[in-house]
Amino acid sequence: MQQNGLGEGCIGGRAHACRAIAALSRSSEGRLIPQERRAITEPGVSAAVEPDEARDAMPTSDCAAGDTGELCAPMKDMELGMQRSFFNASREFPEVISLNVGGKYFTTRLSTLRRFEDGVLAAMFSGRHHLLLDAEGRYFIDRDGTYFGDILNFLRSGELPQRERVLAVYIEAQYYGIGPLLENLEATQPLTGEKVRQAFLGLLPYYKENLKRIMEIAKLRAVHRKARFAKLKICVYKEEMPITPYERPPFSTLPLERPESEAKLFKHQCEVDVSFGPWEGVADVYDLLHCIVGDLAERGVAAEQQCIGVCDKHLISHYYCKRPIYEFKITWW
Template identity: 85%
Template sequence: MVTTAFCSDMPSHLVCASGAPRLEFPEVISLNVGGTYFTTRLSTLRRYEDTMLAAMFSGRHHIPRDAEGRFFIDRDGAYFRDILNFLREGELPQRDHVMAVHREALYYAIGPLLDSLEDTQPLTGEKVRQAFLDLLPYYKDNLERIVEIAKLRAMQRKARFAKLKICVYKEEMPITPYERPLFNSLRFERTASEAKLFEHHCEVDVSFGPWEAVADVYDLLHCIVSDLAERGITADQQCIGVCDKHLINHYYCKRPIYEFKITWW
């Protein structure tokens, strides 16, 4: 049974009716979800009691109506059909709807749907990808830097695109011939004094690395390009060489340098 404690979590357009007579609903409900119309059974909306829809139609809350008397939910109705289909028959959305339906399921607090979606693609793949990106706590900040630098350069040059130099490296480099036999795992450690000898910053706009995972440089490059694409930004990249900065004893950095071309229109 849904309790009145749910009132504090209700959307602002709903009014908690605690203390007022319990509202009665017809068996068949007409809905207006952001301008899109739906018809369903009251029992469908109440299928899972710990959801926002069950609370809204519990009789404890006032729900506004549109001019035609339909119950109004101030939410984009584009994916509400997928919500109803799950409540009716447990049907899951097609793959290209999964991410959007997941957002709606979060809003309506439909736990069983959230659990089912998180075991399907592309959400499963995104969880795996995010586990990798969590190894790079600066990843989102660097992504923002790429966007800001590219935007500034394009505006300064009045150009359709901008180019950046980005370093992406998995392990600390270089590994000397003496050290290489010891490098038999993903994790390699030097003493503080040894690390200081090799410490430097490549002459690039943004640098990613190092990290400890099976995922390699090309996996991270894919993440960068994909996440920029999610923001509507077209990015092409190619390796243009390695950092040739001299360190000590004839050793050089050798971290790979990539040129990113960000196209704005």
């Protein structure tokens, strides 16, 4: 396993040791020469070399002269010694582990925590990392322990959480890096439905930006009026251009197309605060309204909506806009 860009062999607690050895191996000509003891010479002046300095300047029998990129024998012994010290210092865990996860206590087997080798829990209890202990000697994990029991149940027997806990457990499974649990949760509701919903919202231009704009406008109006709610006008339309019943294409066929010169006559901005649309898909206006209200609720904003009419702007000939206009009531407390 390779961590933090370090080379192979520099894992966990060995990182500092590897850096130190690598720095030593880059010393001039593969030998250790203290900076303060190097003789300073000038052109034409011979410098006297003390016996100790001469010994330092000569290659040892264990280190060949020249920078070959190889570690000399003493340095290799030093690296091996550091490796042995590291592995000897690895913690030996008991078979039964007591955990304190954000103030909630759990007891499980060591083999359960190590079930998936590429997970965070397996890495934590591999002996390569320093773990904190609480006052009672339990291993401490600085994470909300509300859903940690669901994580343990999956590690023990493959049990999945109840539907109302799936989203929260999914977030925890991402933190602990438990791939099999993530795959199982993604194949269940409500995560499967959320994937379908996001695929639909991907058809709408500026959806997230419009949600942000709704919240900003509602906040400014509520503060200005010093009221607990604010009202906005929002246009939600599916078709690119208004069409008459006689021009409406059959279901599941290509949308109505007009020449570019004529299409420009239909383009306008409805007198509303925010507009959603157009999009091409089976989902209709009411599906989008449901998404808007739900996503605002996820952001802590209570929203109610009702249709108050249509845009009556006259375009050309007998064409009017007729896009539906909805009034959104945003309540802040």
